[in-house]
Amino acid sequence: MSAPLIELETVEKDYGEVLALAGVSAEIAAGEFFSLLGPSGCGKTTLLRTIAGFEDPTGGRVRIDGRDMEGVPANSRPTNMVFQSYAIFPHLSVGQNVGFGLRRKGLTKTEMARQVGEALEMVGLGGYEARASHALSGGQRQRVALARALIMKPKVLLLDEPLSALDKKLREQMQVELRKLQRQVGITFILVTHDQEEALIMSDRIAVMFDGQIAQLDSPQALYRRPVSRRVAEFIGVMNFIEAEVTAETGDRLTVDVAGLGAVDLSAEQCPGGGGGRGAAVGIRPETMTLLIDGETRSGRITEGSVEEVVYYGDMTYYDIRLDGVPAPVTISMRNLPGRAVLERGARARVAWDASAMVLFR
Amino acid sequence: MKRSGWLGIYAVAYLVFLYAPVVLLPLFAFNDATIIAFPLSGFTTEWFAQLATIEALHDSVINSLYIAVSTAILATCFGVFAARASSRYDFPAKRGIMGFIMIPLVLPEIIIAVALLVVLLQLGIALSAWTVILGHVLLCTPFSIAILNSAFLAMDRSLEEAAYDLGETRWSAFRLITLPLVMPGIVSSLLISFTISLDEFIIAFFLTGNEPTLPVYLWSQLRFPQKIPVVMALGTILLAASLILLTTAEYFRRRGVARTGAKDTGGFL
Ligand SMILES: Nc1ncnc2c1ncn2[C@@H]1O[C@H](COP(=O)(O)OP(=O)(O)OP(=O)(O)O)[C@@H](O)[C@H]1O
Ligand SMILES: [Mg+2]
Numbered sequence: 001m002s003a004p005l006i007e008l009e010t011v012e013k014d015y016g017e018v019l020a021l022a023g024v025s026a027e028i029a030a031g032e033f034f035s036l037l038g039p040s041g042c043g044k045t046t047l048l049r050t051i052a053g054f055e056d057p058t059g060g061r062v063r064i065d066g067r068d069m070e071g072v073p074a075n076s077r078p079t080n081m082v083f084q085s086y087a088i089f090p091h092l093s094v095g096q097n098v099g100f101g102l103r104r105k106g107l108t109k110t111e112m113a114r115q116v117g118e119a120l121e122m123v124g125l126g127g128y129e130a131r132a133s134h135a136l137s138g139g140q141r142q143r144v145a146l147a148r149a150l151i152m153k154p155k156v157l158l159l160d161e162p163l164s165a166l167d168k169k170l171r172e173q174m175q176v177e178l179r180k181l182q183r184q185v186g187i188t189f190i191l192v193t194h195d196q197e198e199a200l201i202m203s204d205r206i207a208v209m210f211d212g213q214i215a216q217l218d219s220p221q222a223l224y225r226r227p228v229s230r231r232v233a234e235f236i237g238v239m240n241f242i243e244a245e246v247t248a249e250t251g252d253r254l255t256v257d258v259a260g261l262g263a264v265d266l267s268a269e270q271c272p273g274g275g276g277g278r279g280a281a282v283g284i285r286p287e288t289m290t291l292l293i294d295g296e297t298r299s300g301r302i303t304e305g306s307v308e309e310v311v312y313y314g315d316m317t318y319y320d321i322r323l324d325g326v327p328a329p330v331t332i333s334m335r336n337l338p339g340r341a342v343l344e345r346g347a348r349a350r351v352a353w354d355a356s357a358m359v360l361f362r
Numbered sequence: 363m364k365r366s367g368w369l370g371i372y373a374v375a376y377l378v379f380l381y382a383p384v385v386l387l388p389l390f391a392f393n394d395a396t397i398i399a400f401p402l403s404g405f406t407t408e409w410f411a412q413l414a415t416i417e418a419l420h421d422s423v424i425n426s427l428y429i430a431v432s433t434a435i436l437a438t439c440f441g442v443f444a445a446r447a448s449s450r451y452d453f454p455a456k457r458g459i460m461g462f463i464m465i466p467l468v469l470p471e472i473i474i475a476v477a478l479l480v481v482l483l484q485l486g487i488a489l490s491a492w493t494v495i496l497g498h499v500l501l502c503t504p505f506s507i508a509i510l511n512s513a514f515l516a517m518d519r520s521l522e523e524a525a526y527d528l529g530e531t532r533w534s535a536f537r538l539i540t541l542p543l544v545m546p547g548i549v550s551s552l553l554i555s556f557t558i559s560l561d562e563f564i565i566a567f568f569l570t571g572n573e574p575t576l577p578v579y580l581w582s583q584l585r586f587p588q589k590i591p592v593v594m595a596l597g598t599i600l601l602a603a604s605l606i607l608l609t610t611a612e613y614f615r616r617r618g619v620a621r622t623g624a625k626d627t628g629g630f631l
Binding site for chain 2: 052054074075076079080081083084085087089090091100101103104148149152
């Protein structure tokens with residue numbers, strides 16, 4: 001990998017009583033779609049605004065393109081921001097909004113008009129120049145905000161929850177569009193979101209943040225399959241946790257006694273968080289277990305139990321199943337394929353599972 | 363139904379009480395008699411003609427306009443500074459400081475007037491139009507802050523940040539984005555300060571030197587009964603002028619609201 005475009009070196013931000021950023025380090029490559037994901041108040045916006053230059057870090061260093069950003073104000077950084085509220089200037093037309101940042105570039109009128117037209121074309125609003133900006137819909141405002149930032153050709157585009165104000169349908173559509181746009185322009189995007197699904201769909205890499213720190217920085221797949229802690233695992237999707245105990249450790253193999261399920265053999269890779277404790281828990285995702293209906297068979301391990309709750313979603317059914325010997329009920333999701341019955345509450349169930357889908361937290 | 367009938371009568375009585383004296387003003391201004399009483403005796407424009415000949419009156423009008431315009435501009439400038447600071451930044455003892463600035467809003471004017479007079483005399487500063495302006499600015503700034511504070515608070519603060527992010531300086535971002543968006547508030551503040559200053563009596567009475575303002579001059583003329591119709595004529599002109607002023611202001615405010623698509627929060631009218 002070439003030199004990273006953005007280097008964060010133990011960045012800290014202290015708001016007097018609140019430590020909003022407690023030493024964040026990360027490197028973000030040019031052309032990457034990078035997401036900051038975390039619950040409310042974990043410091044995502046603060047980190048984004050620190051990169052943009054709106055906040056001065058109280059410790060650590062921010063480098064963009066090899067250059068230390070200390071003392072460089074927001075208006076001269078190679079970054080541009082799409083605000084959560086979009087911040088469309090209501091007294092200016094769409095064209096004036098999009099061309100706002102070109103005012104100081106000494107372009108001719110025709111050149112400016114050409115660039116504005118191009119930028120609007122790119123976000124699918126070709127010909128909207130003369131529209132009044134206060135009469136736009138939420139999705140259109142979002143596009144204008146994007147065009148206004150992209151016309152500056154920044155090295156980094158910063159987006160603070162840009163989709164949270166849109167309704168579900170439009171949000172899903174914009175997720176795909178935004179991703180396409182990013183590939184097309186090749187600019188580094190840093191997206192702040194608290195929606196794990198959105199982060200998984202759009203990003204090359206995701207930094208999961210808790211309490212002002214990055215808990216895990218990984219690709220969407222690695223994050224979902226190999227979360228380093230129970231907290232990360234719970235934040236990304238659904239995971240069942242079952243009490244377990246490490247009974248033997250040889251080389252990179254671990255023997256773990258899982259409550260109710262018996263001894264399983266795990267590789268060291270399945271314990272991404274590391275640690276050496278004996279008391280532990282294993283995590284297993286709902287879709288990696290299979291509910292066997294009627295006489296179905298499966299290779300691998302099978303455990304019996306009873307159905308406690310059934311939630312029918314149309315394409316999927318979620319079951320809460322109390323497996324014999326397992327202290328808490330586990331959630332299992334099944335696709336509703338044609339011909340597959342949906343079990344009733346109280347029915348006996350057989351569940352097939354595989355130790356290779358487990359993650360160990362110790 | 364019955365209740366709304368009574369409320370209707372109440373509303374009409376209220377309006378009559380409020381506006382009847384105002385209607386009497388032009389009525390007697392054109393009445394051909396020095397005594398203010400019915401029946402009206404005839405039509406005349408003599409009182410208006412007389413107005414044109416009274417030099418002292420002209421001086422007082424010019425004086426008042428000068429004071430009102432200066433007050434409006436100064437109070438609105440202070441209002442912009444204070445409202446922006448209090449709506450954007452957190453600083454120590456913010457509530458205390460803002461509360462302190464707003465005190466003249468509830469303080470009896472006579473106290474402000476006497477206190478200022480004593481201080482000015484102690485400092486050996488001669489009374490003039492500027493001492494009146496000083497008192498009026500003190501009185502009008504809280505109104506200006508109250509109006510502008512809501513204008514600043516209604517504005518999304520990321521608008522200015524967005525302009526800054528797009529390469530503008532702090533000042534040009536303020537000038538290009540914030541100023542146009544709070545302009546309706548600024549116009550309101552100018553008008554209100556102007557109006558308050560124009561008809562303010564107590565402070566002007568105490569702090570004016572030998573150049574009386576219009577209200578002070580009018581008060582001095584009320585001692586001469588034969589001059590009352592002239593005062594009525596003057597009142598009529600002031601009434602017409604303020605109606606035109608307010609209508610224009612409201613027109614510009616509505617146009618501003620329509621242009622930015624902001625929700626119409628009623629303005630001050
Ligand atoms: N200007 C400020 N002054 C004091 N504390 C602040 C300030 N801005 C943020 N904080 C605090 O810093 C912490 C992180 O805030 P931040 O806005 O970065 O969170 P976030 O992850 O963006 O949350 P959300 O998802 O709610 O937007 C919070 O505890 C917040 O209260
Ligand atoms: Mg935030």
